[in-house]
Amino acid sequence: MGKIGIPQTNSDHKHMTLSLPSTPQLRGLAFQVAQSSSLLEGQLHPISQKSITHLLRIANGYYSLRIAKRDPQVGHQRHVELQEAVEQEVYYTQTSVTSPDFLQSLYRRMYEHDLAKPTDLLKESTDSLIRLHEAYAPEKHHGETKLLAAAASHYWLMRIPPFSHDNGHVVRLFSDAFLHQIPVSGYGLWIVNRGFALHKADYFEALKEDSSLNGERFCELFLKTSLTQIRFMDQLLQVNQLLERLKQYVAFRQQKTVPRAERLKPEALYLLQEALLQGQFPRGDASRITGFPERTARNLLRELVQEGLLISNTPKGPVRLGFTIQTARHWLPELFPDTI
Secondary structure (H helix, E strand, C coil), X not given: CCCCCCCCCCXXXXXXXXXXXXXXXXXXXXXXXXXXXXXXXXXXXXXXXXXXXXXXXXXXXXXXXXXCCCCHHHHHHHHHHHHHHHHHHHXXXXXXXXXXXXXXXXXHHHCCCCCCCCHHHXXXXXXXXHHHHHHHCHHHCCCCHHHHHHHHHHHHHCCCCCHHHXXXXXXXXXXHHHHHHCCCCCCCCCCHHHHHXXXXXXXXXXXXXXXXXXXXXXXXXXXXXXXXXXXXXXXXXXXXXHHHHHHHXXXXXXXXXXXXXXXXXXXXXXXXXXXXXXXXXXXXXXXXXHCCCHHHHHHHHHHHHHHCCEECCCCCCCEEECCCHHHHHHHXXXXXXXXX
């Protein structure tokens, strides 16, 4: 058996019979996921949306490592860097995420500095990966069946060594790439790994389902978990609620109830709200936005930048909201656990 108890040996995967589970219930769930995800796009300014997407890469790595029972503080930076590189690869090239070359490369890149990982098994996996590609390549499916292929390929890849040897960390990164390649409109503003981590026992139990049932139970879990996470993020990204949380945050800072943080001027709220609604704004607009004289406005802006509440690509460039793990506790509550 693999580490999570999935029935397999080093040779079982060579005899897998792969097909696409496509019951009316699964198709209906897949349609709901695609439709609900698409509604997430457009709620926020694209620049604010992009910042949140980057934060969700961090969350994605954190939760995947947590599922794998590895220290998220140690491995998350590598995960985020590789996930971003893979997204660019999927976007700019014709690479199929189910191809053996891509999957074997993904595993090598994840563990290129980890000599304990069994990369020697990659060559033995080629035949099984070819059959996985033939059954589930996203370009071979249409409409909601692409999402079914994403779920089913996750289930089957977890049965192929060495992908079955790290509690699915590389497989979850693969599924992220698959959803980007489909592409699922709005994906990146939600992540399925958070749901898997919160209900880890259900995730592993569904993966253990007898392969003769073709992974239907896992596919249902994958889609229902996706739908739950989309609805969770939909609530977090409602503009009026985000504006209210920014207001509450500045009020907490005035009351000095935020640990290790100094009091903020109430006018800081105007700068944070402007950044949310407009995506970014020129530094020279701080006086207009706050109503302060130029020097006072510059000092307040500098304070927000130094804290990372507002960020910029250059020292004099426009500023945008700094969505970080620290600010997420207040601005996007429950995205991360309080203990992180």
